[in-house]
Amino acid sequence: MSEHAAERRVGQHLKTLPCKKHTGAWITLTVLMLLLIALGVWGYHTYRQARYVMAQEQSVMTQAKKITDKAKIAVKAQDLVTLKALAKDPTLEQMKTETAHAQAVMHNRNWTFLSHIPVLGNDVKVVQHLTSAAHDAVSDILPQFLNPLSSLVDQKWQENGQINLQPLLAVESQLTQGSKQLNSLTSDIQKLPHARIGKIEQARVKLVTKLVPLSRQISKSLDSLQYVTKLLSSPEEKTIILASATTAEIHSSNGLIGSLGNMTVGNNKIQMGEFHSNSEFESLGKIMDSPEAERIFNGDEHYYSMDIRDVTIDPDYDKVAKHIMNAWQASAYRVNNQPLGVLMVDPVFVQELIKLTGNVSTPIGIQVTGDNAAAFLQNGIYFESTSNKVQDTIFGVVTAQAVHNIVDNLNPMTAIKIAKVIPDFAKQRHISFYSTDPQLQKIAEDMNLTPRAQSSETKPQIGLYVNSNMASKMDYYEQRNVSVQQTAGPQQDGVTGQRTYTVTLTIQNTLDPATVGNLPIYISGGEAGHLKELLLAYAPQGGTIASQGNEFVQETWNGKSLLRTRFNILPGQQATYTFQVITSPKATTGLTVDQSPMAR
Structure with missing residues (x-):
């Protein structure tokens, strides 16, 4: 093959190969x-x-x-x-x-x-x-x-x-x-x-x-x-005073105190003492010595004696408890050491205890249960007996036996069940506790067991407290409804700022006018079937409260501003009060309402 022919074949072969770039x-x-x-x-x-x-x-x-x-x-x-x-x-x-x-x-x-x-x-x-x-x-x-x-x-x-x-x-x-x-x-x-x-x-x-x-x-x-x-x-036994109140005759913190008792704790024991009628403490005379309280409650007409029966007119439970301890320590039942605290309960909470721990038999043969206790202790008992001594005895027996049932059957299940119901009942003031022991009091505060008026600027609360202004048990028939409507300020919790509200309180006398004549005088009182009351309205701490359309008197008590008025509601009728409430600029939550407990 010639040299030229060879070159042509190589060239043809190279053309068939792909390009390196490709x-x-x-x-x-x-x-x-x-x-x-x-x-x-x-x-x-x-x-x-x-x-x-x-x-x-x-x-x-x-x-x-x-x-x-x-x-x-x-x-x-x-x-x-x-x-x-x-x-x-x-x-x-x-x-x-x-x-x-x-x-x-x-x-x-x-x-x-x-x-x-x-x-x-x-x-x-x-x-x-x-x-x-x-x-x-x-x-x-x-x-x-x-x-x-x-x-x-x-x-x-x-x-x-x-x-x-x-x-x-x-x-x-x-x-x-x-x-x-x-x-x-x-x-x-x-x-x-x-x-x-x-x-x-x-x-x-x-x-x-x-x-x-x-x-x-x-x-x-x-x-x-x-x-x-x-x-x-602890080897040292300490005394807790028990106060039994009835919301059928309402006061700011709870109802009129009907009896006082005690229990001791320590040395691996919980022991119940006896309950004593309020009449045994009335002889001690005036316990609340406050010119402000005298003016607010007795300025228009003198009804309150300021003895043991009336100490719950103060909405600050720590002060109420201290008055009760003073009365106990001035009585024949005083203890050598300072009482550990004061536990107050009313028939609504006692009914819940009975529901959880078992029925109670009364000296007059009536069985008190978890369904009828509140109605019986605040209303039915006065149809059964007109004797104050019998009534006070039954109050003490039922409350003491309810606590006895807890202690005698103390186990985790009972403790859990009671612990679950306490927050709601404490919020409604059916159970309260104050202790002289700082650490135990901190526990009480954490559980909201020591309520007070005007307790926080950041968590604003209006206080609406009703006090019976007549010797009766007519508050069993009282129903209250509170509505809160925000009109200005931050809507969300967690945001700091002043908030404005319209608060409406409606109080109804639910007694049927046709049944007034059937009521014992101990229930109906001097003005048969009337709800004759004193209303205290507290502004939230750091805020203001103003009545819209109703006559109120501006007052100060224990350094706290409030409005007061009296009302008299006939059977089957109601009264409505409207307030404009402005919170502190430091408020971080919406407005809540604290009020006297209701009988049912």
């Missing part, structure tokens, strides 16, 4: 396509993992609600078997498994890599922390509470007149450890940064909103339990 482009395109496919697969896989974690966490929340609902139903039904088995409930194991899976997924290589990406990584870290927190809560913290509580439910705390504190002491350290772990976990979650992705931020906020009050409440409850245990086990 080859590089194809290789780059192929690699990019493979990367895109890989990223797509990885992204889809990561998306599925995210959905899986969300589903697992939602499932855990659902399971937790099931456990909570099961516990509530068991407590209500006194189902000790279910309560005892809660610590080993299969649902808990399922929750542990699901939180463990979610935690493992969020800490795999995919999510660990994503956690280092700017902006997005912050949200990934939040989710990682939340999944770890959920697993820790279910696996470590929850058992610290369920295990000891399951061991307590069928224990009896009272044996042969002695309080058996051993079951409580045996689980105290485990409950305390659980509380510390919960507080630590809550603190860590509070420190997490805000997430940019809406759903993640919602989950974080929701968890913080639930955990913070829960951890605080558990800590307070354990502190209270430990201190009460300490008091009960």
